[in-house]
Amino acid sequence: MSDEADQGTPLQTSPLHERHVALGAKLAPFGGWQMPLEYAGGGVVREHTAVREAVGLFDVSHLGTAEVRGPGAVAHLDGLLTNDLARIGPGQAQYTLLCDDETGGVVDDLIVYLHDAERAMLVPNAANSAEVLRRVRESAPEGVEVEDLHAARAVLAVQGPRAEDVLREVGLPVGHDYMSFVEADLDGASVVVCRTGYTGEVGYELVVDASSAVAVWDALVAAGAAYGLVACGLGARDTLRTEMGYPLHGQDISPDVTPVQARLGWAVGWDKPRFAGKDVLVAERAAKPSRLLRGLLAQVRAIPRPGMQVTTTDGTPVGTVTSGTFSPTLKQGVALALLDRAVGLDDEVLVDVRGRGQSFVVTKPPFVVTDVRA
Structure with missing residues (x-):
């Protein structure tokens, strides 16, 4: 997705905007919305670590519903x-x-x-x-x-190994299967409790009416205090999803990148009679794509960023970084990159980081193994 609003177009704000301001959030434009990037008191690394080790609470109401x-x-x-x-x-x-x-x-x-x-x-x-x-x-x-419910609904994400403890504390149902959902009530607020997320950890996404968002947020914050809950912004959401190799639209996938190139064939029902783009994708799959989305793991102290050129060790260009960051879990640079098909797993490549070719190894994500399906 795009992380910028059109120039001159007012940014939309979440129903939880005032809660973010009160927590000292650093706000940034994302997909036409003004959303918290990180909060005062520790920043992205603290928030990232809370999700991997305890529990984080995200406002992701910018997502459509x-x-x-x-x-x-x-x-x-x-x-x-x-x-x-x-x-x-x-x-x-x-x-x-x-x-x-x-x-x-x-x-x-x-x-x-x-x-x-x-x-x-x-x-x-x-x-x-x-x-x-x-x-x-x-x-x-x-x-x-x-029916477009984008403005009428809010979405909160409770993610991490203590996520179920927090939801249980407020009286919401937990323990249903990964990629399933149940409808529930929280003090009169209707909540769709979805066993989904974008962090790789055990977690839930809660879809609520915008009018109930503050009450649900406050209940989660109060219940989560005993379990180390930390409010988390989109900065930690990005480092967490990159460690898992989850693609971001507008970077790793886009109208210029197909599911075949992005190695998302598992999300395609190839035997279905039809879906938009089927003929093109079936043909590309048969012919083999010229480029593939791969993972890169730094072998030196270097932080990859989107747009950086990737070359072979002898300097031949073979692709471009689409997502890149410092992994707080691994303490290494990790990236996703669209690479020429000839580049294989375990190959060494160079990423042009500030004018210097830094050593990375091609690998298959996820970079961090979690028990998200537990």
């Missing part, structure tokens, strides 16, 4: 999105992609929460939400309604 409902609603989605919705049932969630029909590039990656054959909730990325809903609505058959 929408409902698609009516006769044939799920069948319609299945004919557009790459993954096979027949693989899941009511109460389950699925990671999927919306691709361009002509180019096969990724318009967005999103999660579908399936209620039943006539109702599903979509959670697309902030900057892409309007375009996703436009495409879903434009091709919808008569009787299928697409």
Whole structure:
């Protein structure tokens, strides 16, 4: 996703904006929203570590939320999105992609929460939400309604090994399977408790009405004090997801990058009769893509950043870093990069870090192993 608003376009704010200000958050534009990057009192490393070792609380209300409902609603989605919705049932969630029909590039990656054959909730990325809903609505058959709930809902993420303790403390249900969800009540607030997340840790995402967001946030903060809960911004969310090798739209995947190139073929229902971009992607898969998204692990003290050139050890250009950061867990630089297909796992490459070629090894993410599915 894009992390900048269009010039002159006012940034949207979360229903929790005042809570972020009170916590001394450093605010930054992201996908057209003003969101906390990090909080006073320790910054990204402290927040990252809290999620890996205890529990972190994120406001991710910039993510889109929408409902698609009516006769044939799920069948319609299945004919557009790459993954096979027949693989899941009511109460389950699925990671999927919306691709361009002509180019096969990724318009967005999103999660579908399936209620039943006539109702599903979509959670697309902030900057892409309007375009996703436009495409879903434009091709919808008569009787299928697409409702944009972006401004009406808030999304909170409780992530880390003590996440279930915190939710249990406030009376929310826990322990359901990875990529599933249940509907619950918290002091009169309706909460969709989703066993999903973007950190690689055991965790939950809570979808609530915007009007209930502050009350739910406050309850989680109060309950989490005994478990080391730390409010976390998008800076820690980025380092956590990079350690897992999770792609970010607008960097690792985009309209110029296909699921085949991004090694996301596992999220494609290749045997489905149709989905947007199927013909292009099937052809690319058969022909083999010219580039692939790979992981890079620093062998020296160097921090990779998006846009840095990757070369062989003799200086031949072979790709570009798409995401890169310092891993607080490993104390090393880690990156995702689009590399020429000829570059293999365990090959040494050089990343141009401030004009110097620094040694990295090509590897397969995740860089950090967790028990996210536990």
